[in-house]
Amino acid sequence: MSIDPLTRDLPPVGDGTADLPTPILAMSNISKSFAGVLAVKDVDLVVRPGEVVGLVGENGAGKSTLMKIVSGIYAAGTFDGTVVVDGQRRDFRTVRDAEAAGIVLVPQELHIAPRLSVAENMFMGRLPGRFGFVDDEQLRALALERLRFFGIEIRPEAPAAMLSPSEQRLVTIAAALAKSARLMILDEPTAALTDQEAEQLFVHVRRIKAEGVGCLYISHRLDEIERIADRVVVMRNGSVVERLDTAQGNRAEIVRAMIGRDPERAEKRAPKPGAGVALSLRNARLRDPTNTERVRVDNVDLELRRGEILGLFGLVGAGRTELAQAIFGAWEGSVEGELQIDGRSGWPRSPREAIDRGIGMLTEDRKQTGLIEGQTVLSNISAASLDGVSGRVFIDPSKERSRNAALATKLDVRPPRLDFPVEAFSGGNQQKILLARWLAIDPRVLILDEPTLGVDVGARFEIYRIIREMADEGHAILMISSDLNEVADECDRILVMYKGRLNGSFEQGASRHALMAAATGRGD
Amino acid sequence: MSDQTSPKAAAARLAPSTADRSGRASLLGRIGDTRTLSLLVVFVLLVVYFNIASNGIFFSPRNVSLLLRQASIVAVAASGVSILIIMGEIDLSIGSAVYLCSVVAAGLQSYYGVGTGLTVAATLAVGMALGAWQGVWVVGISVPSFVVTLSGLLAFRGIGYWASNAQTISPVTKSFSFLSEGFIPKPVSMAILAVVLVVAAAFILRGHWRRARAGNADLVQTLVRLGVLLLATAILAWAFGGFLGIPMALVWVAAVGLVLSVLMMRTKFGRNAYLVGSNREASVLAGIALGRQLFLGFVLMGFLYGVSAVLITARLGAATASSGLFLELDAIAGAVIGGTSLRGGVGTVGRAIAGAVLLATIDNGMSILNVSSFLQMVVKGMVLLCALAVDAYMLKRRRFRR
Numbered sequence: 001m002s003i004d005p006l007t008r009d010l011p012p013v014g015d016g017t018a019d020l021p022t023p024i025l026a027m028s029n030i031s032k033s034f035a036g037v038l039a040v041k042d043v044d045l046v047v048r049p050g051e052v053v054g055l056v057g058e059n060g061a062g063k064s065t066l067m068k069i070v071s072g073i074y075a076a077g078t079f080d081g082t083v084v085v086d087g088q089r090r091d092f093r094t095v096r097d098a099e100a101a102g103i104v105l106v107p108q109e110l111h112i113a114p115r116l117s118v119a120e121n122m123f124m125g126r127l128p129g130r131f132g133f134v135d136d137e138q139l140r141a142l143a144l145e146r147l148r149f150f151g152i153e154i155r156p157e158a159p160a161a162m163l164s165p166s167e168q169r170l171v172t173i174a175a176a177l178a179k180s181a182r183l184m185i186l187d188e189p190t191a192a193l194t195d196q197e198a199e200q201l202f203v204h205v206r207r208i209k210a211e212g213v214g215c216l217y218i219s220h221r222l223d224e225i226e227r228i229a230d231r232v233v234v235m236r237n238g239s240v241v242e243r244l245d246t247a248q249g250n251r252a253e254i255v256r257a258m259i260g261r262d263p264e265r266a267e268k269r270a271p272k273p274g275a276g277v278a279l280s281l282r283n284a285r286l287r288d289p290t291n292t293e294r295v296r297v298d299n300v301d302l303e304l305r306r307g308e309i310l311g312l313f314g315l316v317g318a319g320r321t322e323l324a325q326a327i328f329g330a331w332e333g334s335v336e337g338e339l340q341i342d343g344r345s346g347w348p349r350s351p352r353e354a355i356d357r358g359i360g361m362l363t364e365d366r367k368q369t370g371l372i373e374g375q376t377v378l379s380n381i382s383a384a385s386l387d388g389v390s391g392r393v394f395i396d397p398s399k400e401r402s403r404n405a406a407l408a409t410k411l412d413v414r415p416p417r418l419d420f421p422v423e424a425f426s427g428g429n430q431q432k433i434l435l436a437r438w439l440a441i442d443p444r445v446l447i448l449d450e451p452t453l454g455v456d457v458g459a460r461f462e463i464y465r466i467i468r469e470m471a472d473e474g475h476a477i478l479m480i481s482s483d484l485n486e487v488a489d490e491c492d493r494i495l496v497m498y499k500g501r502l503n504g505s506f507e508q509g510a511s512r513h514a515l516m517a518a519a520t521g522r523g524d
Numbered sequence: 525m526s527d528q529t530s531p532k533a534a535a536a537r538l539a540p541s542t543a544d545r546s547g548r549a550s551l552l553g554r555i556g557d558t559r560t561l562s563l564l565v566v567f568v569l570l571v572v573y574f575n576i577a578s579n580g581i582f583f584s585p586r587n588v589s590l591l592l593r594q595a596s597i598v599a600v601a602a603s604g605v606s607i608l609i610i611m612g613e614i615d616l617s618i619g620s621a622v623y624l625c626s627v628v629a630a631g632l633q634s635y636y637g638v639g640t641g642l643t644v645a646a647t648l649a650v651g652m653a654l655g656a657w658q659g660v661w662v663v664g665i666s667v668p669s670f671v672v673t674l675s676g677l678l679a680f681r682g683i684g685y686w687a688s689n690a691q692t693i694s695p696v697t698k699s700f701s702f703l704s705e706g707f708i709p710k711p712v713s714m715a716i717l718a719v720v721l722v723v724a725a726a727f728i729l730r731g732h733w734r735r736a737r738a739g740n741a742d743l744v745q746t747l748v749r750l751g752v753l754l755l756a757t758a759i760l761a762w763a764f765g766g767f768l769g770i771p772m773a774l775v776w777v778a779a780v781g782l783v784l785s786v787l788m789m790r791t792k793f794g795r796n797a798y799l800v801g802s803n804r805e806a807s808v809l810a811g812i813a814l815g816r817q818l819f820l821g822f823v824l825m826g827f828l829y830g831v832s833a834v835l836i837t838a839r840l841g842a843a844t845a846s847s848g849l850f851l852e853l854d855a856i857a858g859a860v861i862g863g864t865s866l867r868g869g870v871g872t873v874g875r876a877i878a879g880a881v882l883l884a885t886i887d888n889g890m891s892i893l894n895v896s897s898f899l900q901m902v903v904k905g906m907v908l909l910c911a912l913a914v915d916a917y918m919l920k921r922r923r924f925r926r
Contacts, residue, residue, distance in 0.1 A: 330809060355811040363809060372803040372810075374869045383799055383810035386792050393791050437810065 022087050023048045024183045024214040025070065025103070030081035032065055032074065039065045040079070041238040047183055047214040052205065054229030054247055055218045058258055058426075058456035062238040063218055067185055070216075071105040072098030086182065102182030106189065112160050112168050119143035119156035122175035146174040150204055164197075170204060183214045190224060195315075202228050220456065222251050234258055259458040275306040278476035279327070279359075279445045282338040286319075286326050289333035296322045296333070297500045304445060309467065309477045311491030313484070314519050319500035320480045321364060324447045327478075328361040329354040342444055355384055358444035362434055362451055364480075370434045371422050378404055378418040380433055385440035407436040411466055428459020435466055446470065449480045464490050484512050560875070562914065563862070567882055574889035582892055585766025588759070595884030596704070596773035597622075597835050599877045601855035602862070603784050604828035606876035609859055610788075611821050612801040612868035613662065613669040617676030618829065619851035621654045623843070624684040625833030630693035630843035633700055640699045647837075648830035654680065655826015659819040669822075677852070685845065694842030704838035706772040713769035714761065721757045725750060773835055777877065780831060784873040793820060802869030857904070858883050861911040883907070 025047040032040045040062045047053050057063050068074045070083065076091035083090050085101045092098045095105075112121055119139050120127065128138040143156035150170055154163065163171060169189055176184055186205070190198040205215060205228055219225055225232060226247045234242035234257040242257035244250050280303045288294035297319040304310050312320045325331040327339065329348030339347045341357050348354035354361075363369040372380050381404040382389065389400040401418065408416050411432040413425070422433055431451065438446055451467065452460045467490065471477050481487045487494055488510065496504040496518035504518030574582040581587060601618050608615050629647040632638040638646070654676070661672040708716065728749050735741040764770050788794035796817050799807045808814050836847055862879025864871030886907060890900045 328809075350811075351809050352811040352813055361809070363806075368803075369806050369809050372799050372806050372869075374802040375798055379795060379799060382795070383807065383812070386795060390792050393793075395790055395792060395795060397790070 021049050023084075024086060025216075026084040027066075027070065028082050028084075030066065030069060030079060030083075032069060032079035038238050040069070043081075043235070043238075043240050045233060045240070047216055049182075049212045049214055050209050051231065052209055052215040052217050052229050054225040054232040055216055055235065056220070056222070056225055056232060056254060056258060057235035058428075058458055061235040061258070063235055064187070065238075066235070067105060067187065067216070067218065070098070070183075071095060071103055071185060073105075103185070104176040104181040104183070105185045106169075106172055106176050106187065108187040112163070112172075114161035115159055117157045118147075118154055118160050118163065118171060121160045122146065122156075122171060124175075147171070149207075150174050169197075169201065173201075173204065173208075181213055183216065184208065185216045185218070187218045188220065189217075190219065190221065198224065220454070222254055225254070226251060236260055255457055258456075275308065275474075277303055277340075278306050278308075278342060279304040279478075280340045281327070284323065284326070284335070284337035284339070286322055286331055286336075287334045289331075292334065295500060297326070300337075300497075300502055302495060302502070304476045304478055306444075306474050306476050307471050309471045309479055309490060309492045311487040311494040312478060312480045312497060313487045313494055313515055314482070314497035316482060318497040318519070320497050321449055322500075323497075324361060324449055324478070324480055327354070327445075328359055328447060330361070355441055358441070359447065360384065360438035360441055360443035360445070361447040362431075362438060362449060364449040364453065366427070366430060366434065366454065371430055373423045374421060376419050377408065377413065377422055377425075377433055380422050381407060381418075381436045381440055384437050388440065403440065404436070407439055408433075411436050411439070412462060426456070426459070428455045428462065431455050431459065431463060432466070435463070439470065443475055445476045445478065447478045447480070450482065451479065452481075452483065452486060484515060488512055488515065560863075563875070563878060563882065567878075567885065570882075570885055570889060574885075574892065578889070578892045582889055585763040587888070587892070588763040589767045589771055591884055591888040592763075592881070593704070593771045593773045593839075594888055595881045596771075596777045597832050597839070598851065598854045598858055598883060599777045599880040600780050600828055600832045600835065601851055602858035602876045602880040603780055603873045604825045605852070605855045606859035606862070606864045606871050606873055607784065607788065607797060608669070608821055608825055609856070609864050609866060610801045610868060610871050611797045611818060612804060613818065613821065614856070614866075615658075615669065615673045615676075615822075615825055616852050617654075617658065617673040617680055618825075618832075618855055619848035619853075620677050620680035620684070621651065621826070621829040622832045622836060622848040622851055624654065624680040625651045625829050626837045626843040626847050627684040627688050627693060629700075629833055629837040630696060631688070633696040633837075634693055640697060640703070643700060644703070644830075644834055647833050648827055651828070651830030651833060652823050652826040654829055655822045655824070656819070658826075659822030662822065663815040663819045684843075688843065688845075690845045692842050692844045696837060696841050701838050701841055702772060704771075704773045704776075704835045707769040708772070708775070710765060710769045713764050716770060717757055717761050717764070721753065724753050728753065773839070776831060776835060780828065781873060781877050788873055793817070797821065798869055800868075854883060855880070857908045857911075860915075861908065863915075865915065879911075 023046045025045070027043065027045045030040055030043045030045075031038060043062070043066060045053075045055075045066070055063055055066075065074075069079055072092035072095045075093045076083075083092070085103065090097075090101055092101070098104075113124070116124075119142075122143050123139060128135045128142065140156050147154065147156060150173075152167060152170055152174065154167065160168070160171070173184070173186070173189075189201060202224075205217070209215060217225070217229055226249075229247045232242075232244040232247045232250070232254060233240055234244075234254055236258060241260075242254070244253065247254070282301055284297060284300040285295060286297040288296050300319075300323060302310070312323070314320050322331060326335050326347065329350045329352075335347050338345060341359065344357070348357060348359070351361075367373070372383060378401065382400055386395065386400075389396050389403055404418055405416070408418060413429050413432045413436065422430060425433065435451075448467065452463055455463060464486075467477060467479070471492075479487070479491060492508050494506040494508075494510060494515065495502055496506070496515060498519060498521045503521065504514075506515060506518075571583060601622070605615050605618060625647050628650045629643055632643045632646055633640075658669070658672050658676055661667045662669045707713075728746060732741055732743075732746040788797065796807070796812050799810070799812060800814060800817055804814065832848075832851070837843055840847065858880030859871065859876040860866065860879065861882055862871070862875035862877070864876055864879075883904060886904060887900060890903065891897075895903075
């Protein structure tokens with residue numbers, strides 16, 4: 001029997017590959033379908049002790065489905081194929097079965113009960129007990145042991161609300177390991193972390209690895225995969241399309257495998273010189289809504305011209321989103337300074353007023369503040385611009401439909417079905433739907449807050465293309481981003497914020513090093 | 525862009541999954557969604573059961589006409605509260621507000637001898653004032669509507685009792701009573717039904733023609749709709765032809781149902797109601813004037829307090845101390861049974877009315893079978909629980925599939 005190295009990850013256990021340790025996890029011929037559509041097709045996957053396997057793929061490639069099979073969320077029998085753990089075939093019926101076998105999933109979204117203690121959060125569902133009461137002593141001891149391993153300096157009895165997002169992530173991982181894990185699955189663990197915090201996380205992942213635990217690492221960020229993964233498995237449309245023995249230096253190859261073609265290269269844009277000023281800001285100062293002593297943004301001047309893509313770069317918490325909210329009339333605290341939109345002064349007092357003055361804002365948290373789930377693509381696109389297709393009272397259905405269909409086609413929303421609920425779409429297409437919402441108001445100024453957050457690689461390049469087209473049509477774009485490459489490649493000009501103030505202004509082509517230095521408080 | 529990823533190719537690749545998602549494969553799927561279907565099945569089963577158990581008394585023109593009149597007050601209240609629920613709000617004060625409006629109506633009629641037209645206008649105005657009062661608290665002061673209307677539940681009835689000493693206020697004039705208890709003469713009734721049939725059929729055909737032009741017409745679906753329409757009109761014609769004609773109470777329900785359905789499906793107010801109920805934060809960030817939207821909703825609900833009060837006062841010929849007791853619960857139950865989600869953003873006025881009719885069917889059927897009214901409450905409670913259980917189960921299954 002010949003084994004194709006690409007489609008067959010590893011021969012079944014015990015056939016003479018003696019130099020390799022018994023895999024912790026060996027999945028073979030896994031297929032799962034939903035309502036007749038195959039989500040995962042004949043996938044083999046192996047993880048050995050002390051190994052970090054990077055699992056990458058666009059949204060909808062089947063990664064999550066595969067992980068739900070491994071971790072017992074989809075019970076045995078609802079899919080085809082076999083799962084072998086430590087050389088033994090396993091049929092998990094529940095998540096608890098999988099956990100008992102040492103397989104632990106750290107989900108992308110954290111579920112922390114903020115008022116409970118750190119220790120209680122870590123051992124939720126498995127609190128050590130005595131006669132039905134919680135054994136606080138033992139709980140504390142267990143929690144302390146795990147926290148020490150990670151060097152987290154926090155008292156186990158402190159409320160979990162005191163933890164920063166990265167600490168919460170680490171505590172969840174510590175808790176996962178407390179379940180005597182053999183295999184840990186990390187799903188987008190750095191999504192909410194800053195670079196330094198991510199760095200810390202990697203140190204810990206390496207320590208876990210050294211203890212012989214296997215790790216499946218799912219991420220969109222290829223730079224992370226490159227640094228942490230020993231091997232890379234790429235999925236597309238439910239199948240494994242590429243396996244690489246090392247991640248280093250293979251980024252282009254990974255991207256190609258993920259999207260099935262070469263990514264489009266960004267062409268350098270040449271903004272028109274002498275275009276009018278769409279928005280200008282003098283001495284902007286924002287105060288915290290709850291604590292007026294606290295100044296969140298201070299002394300910011302900026303000028304945004306028509307047809308320009310202005311990047312606003314900085315670390316999380318630098319004050320960029322707050323500034324955007326103030327321009328959009330959504331900041332709840334006090335606002336000082338002068339804002340001019342198309343020559344007219346004054347801060348908008350509500351998003352409605354901002355929209356009337358030609359400002360749109362794509363918010364950072366798509367699910368919470370952008371998408372209106374449960375409603376159709378049609379109404380989601382129209383949400384900010386219903387007046388444009390209505391009389392005083394009634395909506396003109398055919399006018400609305402044809403306008404929105406044109407926008408959906410222009411932005412290439414796939415599938416182009418206006419009657420589908422928005423939650424049926426992938427992250428990238430959801431983002432396009434929201435961009436269509438703002439294009440529909442024909443904005444003078446469009447603020448984009450992290451426009452490609454949680455969007456897969458293929459759609460990311462499409463969104464860049466759309467943004468460039470919008471700028472070419474004369475819309476002024478203010479693009480907030482924490483993604484260094486995105487800012488450096490896509491913006492005509494870049495302002496960097498640090499701790500609520502501007503800390504540098506760069507032209508297109510600035511070095512990444514200089515941008516990062518300004519964002520972390522060095523430079524200037 | 526390379527050739528293999530052209531939009532056309534992409535569309536072709538997506539075709540199978542889109543066909544699957546639109547769920548037009550099965551015959552049942554063409555008639556309506558699962559929710560409507562299950563409502564319809566339950567309804568038919570109930571009618572058949574009650575009719576057999578009552579030896580044919582249940583499904584007689586006289587009783588069908590009575591049943592529809594009984595359903596009318598809850599139907600009006602349910603259609604109003606469904607709009608509030610869709611917006612993510614609630615109204616617990618309906619019964620008390622309707623009682624207070626009823627006291628006003630009966631008082632004007634019997635103490636002051638005010639004419640029918642003016643009484644109706646005053647009742648509607650008082651209702652809108654009550655709605656506006658609650659709207660101010662919800663919008664201006666951001667008190668949750670649950671609390672505001674809970675206080676209304678106590679206070680409105682209290683004001684009514686205080687003003688009337690909890691005595692029955694009667695009588696009302698004949699012309700006022702006619703507003704609910706009167707009948708449209710049979711020949712006119714038949715003519716009205718014929719017009720309704722023709723207009724509704726024309727709408728269905730126009731929809732079919734439009735979809736045909738867009739290339740996604742479904743002939744079977746259109747035929748089924750026409751069949752259902754024809755059957756419903758035939759039953760109504762049989763009932764009204766066999767017993768006095770169209771009851772006036774139904775005219776109110778039809779008018780309210782039609783106007784509110786158009787409001788919810790065709791106007792900016794209706795569209796924004798769904799958006800606000802689905803994701804309030806995102807709607808505000810899309811520039812929807814939340815305060816105005818909610819305030820209008822409560823005033824609209826207030827208008828329907830007035831309509832319900834006119835119906836209940838005309839029906840009883842009086843304002844009695846127990847008028848409108850538990851009406852809010854029946855209305856909410858009707859809306860929920862009709863598929864309005866208490867999570868907001870989901871539901872239609874038409875189905876809320878259908879839910880109210882279903883509740884009235886159970887009431888009426890059990891009364892005919894001489895089931896104790898105490899047990900009737902138990903059964904209604906169970907029906908509500910089942911409706912919500914079905915809702916929860918479907919949601920869970922959908923989530924799981926995704």
